[in-house]
Amino acid sequence: MAAPRTLFDKIWDDHLVEMNDDGTALVYIDRHLVHEVTSPQAFEGLRMNGRTVRRTDGTLCVPDHNVPTTPDRFDHIEDEDSRLQLETLDKNAEEFDLPYISMEDTRQGIVHIIGPEQGFTLPGTTVVCGDSHSATHGAFGALAFGIGTSEVEHVLATQTLRMARPKNMRIHVEGDLPPGVTAKDLILNIIGHTGTAGGTGHVIEYTGKAVRDLSMEGRMTLCNMTIEGGARAGLVAPDQTTYDYVMGRPMAPKGGTWEQALTYWQSLPSDDGAKYDKELTINAAEIVPQITWGTSPEDVIPITGTIPDPADTADEGRRAALERSLEYMGLKAGDKIAGAKVDMVFIGSCTNGRIEDMRAAAEIAKGRHVADGVVALVVPGSGLVKHQAEEEGLDVIFTEAGFEWREPGCSMCIAMNPDKVPAGQRCASTSNRNFEGRQGKGGRSHLVSPAMAAAAAVAGHLTDVRDL
Amino acid sequence: MDKFTNLTGTAVPMPLTNIDTDMMVPKQFLKTIKRTGMGKIMFFDARYNEDGSEIPEFVLNQAQYRDAKIIVAGDNFGCGSSREHAPWALLDFGVRCLISTSFADIFSNNCSKNGILLITLPKDVVDDLMQDANQAATLTVDLETQTITRPDGRTVSFETDDSRRHNLLNGIDDIAVTMKQEKAIDRHEARQRTDWPWI
Numbered sequence: 001m002a003a004p005r006t007l008f009d010k011i012w013d014d015h016l017v018e019m020n021d022d023g024t025a026l027v028y029i030d031r032h033l034v035h036e037v038t039s040p041q042a043f044e045g046l047r048m049n050g051r052t053v054r055r056t057d058g059t060l061c062v063p064d065h066n067v068p069t070t071p072d073r074f075d076h077i078e079d080e081d082s083r084l085q086l087e088t089l090d091k092n093a094e095e096f097d098l099p100y101i102s103m104e105d106t107r108q109g110i111v112h113i114i115g116p117e118q119g120f121t122l123p124g125t126t127v128v129c130g131d132s133h134s135a136t137h138g139a140f141g142a143l144a145f146g147i148g149t150s151e152v153e154h155v156l157a158t159q160t161l162r163m164a165r166p167k168n169m170r171i172h173v174e175g176d177l178p179p180g181v182t183a184k185d186l187i188l189n190i191i192g193h194t195g196t197a198g199g200t201g202h203v204i205e206y207t208g209k210a211v212r213d214l215s216m217e218g219r220m221t222l223c224n225m226t227i228e229g230g231a232r233a234g235l236v237a238p239d240q241t242t243y244d245y246v247m248g249r250p251m252a253p254k255g256g257t258w259e260q261a262l263t264y265w266q267s268l269p270s271d272d273g274a275k276y277d278k279e280l281t282i283n284a285a286e287i288v289p290q291i292t293w294g295t296s297p298e299d300v301i302p303i304t305g306t307i308p309d310p311a312d313t314a315d316e317g318r319r320a321a322l323e324r325s326l327e328y329m330g331l332k333a334g335d336k337i338a339g340a341k342v343d344m345v346f347i348g349s350c351t352n353g354r355i356e357d358m359r360a361a362a363e364i365a366k367g368r369h370v371a372d373g374v375v376a377l378v379v380p381g382s383g384l385v386k387h388q389a390e391e392e393g394l395d396v397i398f399t400e401a402g403f404e405w406r407e408p409g410c411s412m413c414i415a416m417n418p419d420k421v422p423a424g425q426r427c428a429s430t431s432n433r434n435f436e437g438r439q440g441k442g443g444r445s446h447l448v449s450p451a452m453a454a455a456a457a458v459a460g461h462l463t464d465v466r467d468l
Numbered sequence: 469m470d471k472f473t474n475l476t477g478t479a480v481p482m483p484l485t486n487i488d489t490d491m492m493v494p495k496q497f498l499k500t501i502k503r504t505g506m507g508k509i510m511f512f513d514a515r516y517n518e519d520g521s522e523i524p525e526f527v528l529n530q531a532q533y534r535d536a537k538i539i540v541a542g543d544n545f546g547c548g549s550s551r552e553h554a555p556w557a558l559l560d561f562g563v564r565c566l567i568s569t570s571f572a573d574i575f576s577n578n579c580s581k582n583g584i585l586l587i588t589l590p591k592d593v594v595d596d597l598m599q600d601a602n603q604a605a606t607l608t609v610d611l612e613t614q615t616i617t618r619p620d621g622r623t624v625s626f627e628t629d630d631s632r633r634h635n636l637l638n639g640i641d642d643i644a645v646t647m648k649q650e651k652a653i654d655r656h657e658a659r660q661r662t663d664w665p666w667i
């Protein structure tokens with residue numbers, strides 16, 4: 001009998017085109033998402049070498065990073081460089097005859113939200129994008145990872161990648177997440193355990209009751225931030241929750257092909273006794289809402305916690321990084337994190353810009369009001385999320401509570417568009433990176449769940465959502 | 469891609485851990501549609517004041533490091549965003565070799581595709597080389613023999629992945645290599661049409 005295999009092993013085996021002489025593998029890529037920031041130089045490379053796109057039907061282009069989120073974006077985009085980058089994607093999609101969701105299309109949104117929504121992302125596939133948060137798609141049991149621009153060019157030209165086989169890691173989350181604790185808190189907690197380099201070289205499979213009980217949205221949040229733990233890809237085995245989500249999506253298989261696909265997908269979960277190179281077990285019941293205090297996602301503490309003292313760290317480089325973080329964030333070691341005054345709140349991004357995230361934030365916003373002096377943005381991850389939220393009346397709840405309701409895009413997650421956190425201001429954000437300057441030069445970001453962000457908006461300071 | 473056989477140049481110390489690609493190339497510079505010209509803006513926020521003048525304390529602004537070709541870095545260098553602008557900026561600045569205890573995965577791939585050599589060494593060895601870099605010493609990195617020669621003539625050996633070394637030594641473009649494997653790709657697609665027709 002064949003040796004038991006993990007979910008990752010199975011996907012890898014079925015995409016291995018051949019082993020190269022040098023020990024790397026040539027891996028087939030089923031799905032390639034393309035956005036405007038990391039693709040211009042790749043298309044330029046194709047043109048220079050007279051190459052074409054091998055599988056136009058395996059490629060999907062959508063602009064997201066640079067698009068403004070205000071309604072006037074349809075008339076004019078102020079920033080010249082942003083406009084040029086967006087126009088370049090328009091032209092490249094046309095020239096290379098690629099499926100394209102333009103900014104005017106109601107389906108437009110963040111690549112990692114569009115893929116699943118359209119049924120482009122499917123279990124058992126390989127998915128790449130020139131963006132590190134491609135890990136999101138692993139929620140479907142797809143092997144999904146971010147690539148650089150040279151690799152984007154390589155995939156466009158050959159529909160393959162040359163890569164070394166990553167190692168297998170399992171993170172088993174047993175028990176139940178307590179009320180008020182979400183997938184975002186879970187992944188922040190995991191990164192707190194592993195550090196930002198803990199997953200380097202590995203593909204992480206998330207297992208256990210707390211993971212199985214997550215909705216597809218929650219699983220996407222979990223896999224999305226796997227990259228912040230250093231692993232290129234996160235995986236959750238497909239199950240009924242996955243099939244229910246995928247069924248009927250525009251690009252999902254239909255009829256007899258659906259049945260054939262389903263049979264294949266059901267064969268994918270890891271076999272009993274399959275070996276992992278590394279394992280970690282986490283008890284979900286012990287997790288409380290999490291928040292980052294510093295400028296690395298591993299600088300995470302419970303909302304009930306205090307800001308750590310760099311003096312307690314032995315490693316010199318790490319201590320210097322912590323001291324720098326504290327100074328940048330304008331915080332003092334030993335202080336409680338709850339109570340720090342916020343100026344801005346951002347609810348959105350590929351981590352938390354889906355319908356469930358909108359609902360969770362709206363539940364807190366309902367009947368309350370954004371505190372004086374706080375600017376709070378809600379940016380749906382796609383046009384379809386926006387539409388759905390409006391059907392449910394969430395936009396009204398938000399605007400009545402004093403939140404701004406925006407057009408879809410990456411928005412304040414990266415601040416390549418006009419949405420930014422001004423220098424010295426503090427922002428509770430549902431995005432995924434709290435690096436220096438990430439949300440705007442000098443901006444101070446605290447990563448939290450949508451409910452925690454909404455709670456900060458109405459309280460005017462960082463606060464435990466469970467106390468509201 | 470330019471070949472990498474050996475390199476002699478000044479080493480610059482960057483001991484901070486978790487230096488991310490956002491720090492190397494802040495987002496406002498991701499709006500370019502070209503690969504060149506990014507050396508000037510590398511580490512922009514740490515390197516320049518609001519008014520565009522240089523911040524004298526930042527290492528790359530110090531006279532002895534202006535022509536640095538090698539960075540000795542803290543742990544987990546290059547983490548975060550997948551932006552290939554980071555290696556493009558390094559190349560444009562003139563850095564072709566980085567030494568650390570570990571590098572982030574995507575960054576590491578991006579570097580190898582741009583002819584930049586990454587060397588991973590144990591902590592005590594990196595600490596020694598960091599001392600050299602603190603003195604703005606000249607190091608010689610030889611990829612053929614996989615050695616670094618320090619200013620006092622002592623050498624440090626390192627290991628690199630065979631395929632990366634081969635590509636770096638010969639300046640080989642991955643796409644050209646893969647295109648020679650077209651038959652195997654055709655075979656995979658044929659299997660896909662029968663076994664996984666929904667793809």
Ligand code: SF4
Binds near residue numbers: 064349350
């Ligand atoms: S929302 Fe943020 S993390 Fe996600 S793709 Fe956009 S910029 Fe990247």
